[in-house]
Amino acid sequence: MRSKLEEIYQLAREHLRSSAVRQKKDYDSRISQNQFCKGSLVYKFNNIFKKLNERWSGPFVIVDILSPVLYKIKNRYKSETVHHDKLKKYQSDDVPAWAVVAVQKGM
Incomplete structure (x- = not known):
């Protein structure tokens, strides 16, 4: 037994x-491992959203790569650290003027 x-x-x-x-x-x-480089434009996923709010905000510029999965991003007003799962590539042709200047300066 x-x-x-x-x-x-x-x-x-x-x-x-x-x-x-x-x-x-x-x-x-x-x-999927999103590989973004410094200076790339991305959208950030909004964790808290209601019916009529947009799920993605942006564009943001990647300022620094802290680890393979953590990125420091900045928009015109603030910067924050986010996980790569919360980012997606910016798909529009019209890039805001502040983002062009930020990428040229190298943040």
């Missing part, structure tokens, strides 16, 4: 281990 329980326990652990490896592989294949 005891050996049967140990055998079942080992089998369950092997299945859990293989399941964890498979789930990690699936997650890693879906995750």
